[in-house]
Amino acid sequence: MIHKEAHLSDSLFTPEISQRPTRDGYGEGIVLAGRANPRVVALTADLSESTRSNFFEKEFPDRFFELGVAEQNMATVAAGLAVSGKIPFIASYATFSPGRNWEQIRTTISYNDANVKIAGHHAGISVGPDGATHQAIEDIATMRVMANMRVIVPCDAIEARKATVAAARIVGPVYLRFGRGKTPVFTTEKTPFVPGIAQILWQGKKPQVVIIGCGPLLHNALLAAKELQKQKLEVVVLNMHTIKPLDEKTLLAVVAKCGAVVTIEEHQVMGGLGGAVAEVLAKKLPTPMEFIGMQNTFGESGTPAQLMEKYGMDVSAIIAAVRRAAERRISIRG
Amino acid sequence: MLTTTKIKQMELEANAIRANIIETLVEAGSGHSAGPLGMADIFTAFYFHILAHKPKQPTWADRDRLILSNGHICPVQYVTLAHAGYFPVQELLTLRKLNSRLQGHPHRGSLPGIETTSGPLGSGLSQAIGVALAARMDKKTYRTYALLSDGEHNEGNIWEAVMLAGKLKLHNLTAVIDRNNIQIDGYTEDIMPLEPLREKYEAFNWHVLEVNGHDIPAFVAAVNEAKAIYEKPTVIIAHTIPGKGVDYMENDYKWHGNPPGIMDMPGEPPKKEQERDALRSLRTLGGSIECHHLE
Ligand SMILES: Cc1ncc(C[n+]2csc(CCOP(=O)(O)OP(=O)(O)O)c2C)c(N)n1
Ligand SMILES: [Mg+2]
Numbered sequence: 001m002i003h004k005e006a007h008l009s010d011s012l013f014t015p016e017i018s019q020r021p022t023r024d025g026y027g028e029g030i031v032l033a034g035r036a037n038p039r040v041v042a043l044t045a046d047l048s049e050s051t052r053s054n055f056f057e058k059e060f061p062d063r064f065f066e067l068g069v070a071e072q073n074m075a076t077v078a079a080g081l082a083v084s085g086k087i088p089f090i091a092s093y094a095t096f097s098p099g100r101n102w103e104q105i106r107t108t109i110s111y112n113d114a115n116v117k118i119a120g121h122h123a124g125i126s127v128g129p130d131g132a133t134h135q136a137i138e139d140i141a142t143m144r145v146m147a148n149m150r151v152i153v154p155c156d157a158i159e160a161r162k163a164t165v166a167a168a169r170i171v172g173p174v175y176l177r178f179g180r181g182k183t184p185v186f187t188t189e190k191t192p193f194v195p196g197i198a199q200i201l202w203q204g205k206k207p208q209v210v211i212i213g214c215g216p217l218l219h220n221a222l223l224a225a226k227e228l229q230k231q232k233l234e235v236v237v238l239n240m241h242t243i244k245p246l247d248e249k250t251l252l253a254v255v256a257k258c259g260a261v262v263t264i265e266e267h268q269v270m271g272g273l274g275g276a277v278a279e280v281l282a283k284k285l286p287t288p289m290e291f292i293g294m295q296n297t298f299g300e301s302g303t304p305a306q307l308m309e310k311y312g313m314d315v316s317a318i319i320a321a322v323r324r325a326a327e328r329r330i331s332i333r334g
Numbered sequence: 335m336l337t338t339t340k341i342k343q344m345e346l347e348a349n350a351i352r353a354n355i356i357e358t359l360v361e362a363g364s365g366h367s368a369g370p371l372g373m374a375d376i377f378t379a380f381y382f383h384i385l386a387h388k389p390k391q392p393t394w395a396d397r398d399r400l401i402l403s404n405g406h407i408c409p410v411q412y413v414t415l416a417h418a419g420y421f422p423v424q425e426l427l428t429l430r431k432l433n434s435r436l437q438g439h440p441h442r443g444s445l446p447g448i449e450t451t452s453g454p455l456g457s458g459l460s461q462a463i464g465v466a467l468a469a470r471m472d473k474k475t476y477r478t479y480a481l482l483s484d485g486e487h488n489e490g491n492i493w494e495a496v497m498l499a500g501k502l503k504l505h506n507l508t509a510v511i512d513r514n515n516i517q518i519d520g521y522t523e524d525i526m527p528l529e530p531l532r533e534k535y536e537a538f539n540w541h542v543l544e545v546n547g548h549d550i551p552a553f554v555a556a557v558n559e560a561k562a563i564y565e566k567p568t569v570i571i572a573h574t575i576p577g578k579g580v581d582y583m584e585n586d587y588k589w590h591g592n593p594p595g596i597m598d599m600p601g602e603p604p605k606k607e608q609e610r611d612a613l614r615s616l617r618t619l620g621g622s623i624e625c626h627h628l629e
Contacts, residue, residue: 133454
């Protein structure tokens, strides 16, 4: 059942649940961060509106910078601002930033330990009709692998706002990942959000499998959990919004109780959330795992719902993965 | 030969391509309008006159290469390729849909006639340099055309390529810039001024031509002049009107990335009427001739 302390939305399982893109949360978050701290500045590369940087531009025109279509320049200018005391938020599509400007981020932000917040928008295949060139499915891996970098993937617009505000308070580089389309707003103002602390969303009785996810896909995980409960298969759903630093303590405690894991992410199954979880478990608590995500392919054009189905991230795919994980668990634990 | 009749035919073809772009975008429900409409004349000139190509044999080794760098204007390339016979015109209606060969941004290998994957801006000229350089090494006589946008000149990658092509004196390479003065966030000279663009290219050792991008014979003449330049790569700065042919879209950056019929915008026709108005504007050539079958 729904974990009480998560304070999820009452309309969680109803069609009336409100739908907003996580990028809206980014726009609201940078405005709040800007009000709280005059050192916060925002930059964009000819994508002011679609990254919601325009929210900040409107309120703080003097602290907003339009760099044109130049992501490499945006990252390095931000590094310069950061080493001069500013707290820059840079925003573009994730395929371009942190995709195209990866080396600039590595050298001038990460290695410099510059206090820059990188907002990667239009991440995941749910970008839809724009097609594979615009669907970032490698960004968690390429950011996670950098020393000094933190990686946060908010699950809805509210958590996105909280994560953006929190990122401004963290000293050092942070990567924040946002989606394009409207997705269910299933957390509430009361839902706890602390970077680096995973949150249990659903707690089954005597659970056999834990679904560990990040981003809007967690809503599908909750739908799957509810359906599985009807089918007498109990699970835990864990919101691992911070992929780096990973909350090992919560992870190990939950996995020890469940004995099997399904990870879900709108990302390649290599190197992302699933990879991060597997690294910890392989070392400290080897456990059967199933990985939901892009299986070493690119996305393509289509509606988000069609793509979720085709690439195996919809509710039925999650249920099937949980069943596979549960079976593998039995063969080990009995 | 570019006879008066052929010029007339191509102008009509370009207009038919524009109408098809509108219909294709409306069916897709998303995609870019202004850039594709603005480049319809140039695409027509390429595929119906300039290029040596065989639509039924798209990988013919000696074909001229047309490399589209600003992949978001692919609707104009898709429609032109279909009209030129690369694939059935009906297939245009699959644009941006699941399992379509017409991806939201062009994907090499998905559709005949697409030379490189693009969409992420600023990397087409570098790829075209590679193609032209290979031709030079292999003593091939095909020509390489790189189609660029003005906004993507904000990318440093473009200038790295501009420098290299000048150094290599790649005279088998011709770049064409869609100089329509708009990008997403506004007018190019407000977002990141490009002028003086001609002088910039000249300083990087390019031969520079400027034409009206809606004047097909003038454009063809510029391409021919480029073929006669042996010491430098040539860039043709094509001055175009974004949204060309659809009165309410012309020169309006708000139409960079939206198809008709998706949203109401201040100062634009109501969304229900946008498609009809666009097609009427095209078929009546801006109201200068009558067109009854639309009513
Ligand atoms: C590397 C990269 N950054 C950002 C974008 C998003 N984008 C798509 S089109 C565009 C505007 C570029 O201006 P231009 O090509 O002149 O636009 P048009 O004239 O077609 O309206 C931008 C920023 C992109 N496609 N690639
Ligand atoms: Mg332009």
